[in-house]
Amino acid sequence: MGAKRKKSEGEELLNEGEKENDKNNENISKKMKKEILPSMIKNKEKRSAVHAKLKHQKKVEKRKKLKARDAAEKRALELGEEPPARMTPRTIENTREPDETVCRPDDDELFAGNDADEFSSILKQGCAPKILITTCRFNSSRGPAFISELLSVIPNSHYYKRGTYDLKKIIEYAKKKDFTSIIVVHTNRREPDALLIIGLPDGPTAHFKLSKLVLRKDIKNHGNPTGHIPELVLNNFATRLGHRVGRLIQSLFPQSPEFRGRRVVTFHNQRDFIFFRHHRCVPLEFISCYMWTILCSYLTSIMKAFCYYECRYIFETKESKGSDANGKKAKDAKSEKTSQQKVITRLQECGPRFTLKLVSLQHGTFDTKGGEFEWVHKPEMDTSRRRFFL
């Protein structure tokens, strides 16, 4: 019922839109033609038929335009001229509401702020971060599994059972034992629901809502992470608030990544949702010699005799070298020389996958009653679809 109603509303809106367009057309064309709009027809069958016809016309016009565009591009390429510039599609990121708190790279105030904030001691001087992971009072089902995976992702992290201690008491205890951050995994209805990251000694408290958790065992073809310190990728933290959150996340990881371990931990911010991914990566360089591919195929067929999980890692790279060579011979986009070399990275996912959304950021350690909140999410902030805060 609701769907039908929406459809009729959409029709009406369309008709109204058509009305406006028609008015403009009339003004431009200067003809005294009287257009019969579908909305003026009282007979439902006739009205729907006219509307359908109009829609079909519009579709045909659009297709014609597209074909003309493609033909023009092709012609220009054949003639050797510059093809006409491609139009950029309108995306939500393109049309994001301008935010004055977006960080600019030439902002001195930002750097000064960075030096003076709570993370500078960890990020600059390189004191190793030490993380305490705990849960809410009742922990069940997926909680422990998620925590064990978190322990493997974040180096130098320790898990302590919650008991019935107050969070403030836990914070004092952690300060005594020289921890640099606390992560509290909150469970609701037997699923990890929220993440509380508290910086110590008097760092900010960030409360995230956790969703779409996929554990390692549920990922197909997952890899197992090694013990190397991972590399961090923080994408799209644009505003001041986002920058602060990004630094908070950065302070969880040691600042000396071991590139040989080839572990990448990504926090990608898109429209205020922070996506977490954990990969093992191999950038491959291959030369698309025909001989090379045959060599590879022979080698893999021989090496497959030794089934070993590390072999799997290598087989993948070799096979992909071969297959990718075949696949990418066609593309000329990135070819620098006639030997057609390209560097691609191949990622194997390991570790959990989840999304975070910032609910509140509080200055100082956890204190909901007396604390000063830097940012709190309110429902009235969701009214605009083009406004993002991170």
Place this chain on the structure above:
Amino acid sequence: MQHDEVIWQVIRHNHCSFMAKIETGKFCRNPYNVTGICNRSSCPLANSRYATIRDHDGVFYLYMKTIERAHQPNQLWERVKLPRNYEKALEIIDKNLMYWPKFLVHKTKQRLTKMTQMRIRMRKLALKTREKIMTTPRKEKKREARREEKAEKAAVLDKSIEKELLERLKKGVYGDIYNYPADKYNEILDKEQLAADDIEEDEEEAEIEFVEGYDDLEEEEDIEDFGGLAVNKSSLDDDDVGLDDNDDEETVAVDHKRVRRESSLALRKLGNDEGGTKPKKKARVLVEILMEDRRQSTESVRGVFASFRDCEQVHRQSQEFLLSLIDRVATC
């Protein structure tokens, strides 16, 4: 004249709005009820002489009703404040309800006991922190889920991660760990013979600089993400990096690296010369060699795999093995 019986008959058999019947029994919701059960002796409406204890903001009051005031409903209930002390409160109840029926006195005292216990417990709980459960409207939950899905689609995560890693590779953040594009490699090979020893020290310093500068680099990268500035230092960095790599290979006496370089040289020669003219012949030759070498290779490979679980080392050694084979192909 006492109406109690009449009242009770009417209430009990017809309808009492304070009565709540559940499966375990009949309860009375009247706030003045002493026991809470719907009974002939516990009904405050059907008893003209009644006493109860009520609590207001943590202070207990003894309420009493007598038949003398039954015609003044405004002043029906007499209120006495009870002290905080439990024993003193009991004494006061005794004093006030001295000649009252035993049932009422007993039930009042029981009620006082229960309420003091509850008061103690509530105060203890108020000191502890408890989680407050907040509800979110369903509409918001659904909206968030929908937006999250769309955001995930808009963020083509794999591609963006790969792009970021490739940028870092081009900038030279990784140093000499990964392979290089061959054209740069060729350039460097030309320069290789020239200043090998001189650059050795510089190269080491360059490495150290790189390590220290990593923090800034990371931040810079983040900032680039913010402002969308693409810093095109690729050419410069590649040259530097190539130099580093080259010298690293020379100075650091690791056998497999040298082998790799030499064999990759050979490979390049092959690649440039042949260009895929005689693939089949090469393949056959390869097969023979591989079959011969199998026994040797198996042991070496097994040794490689079994000894050490580091992916990167294995990768490199397997590459070396691979390229050594190519070397042999080139020689014969």
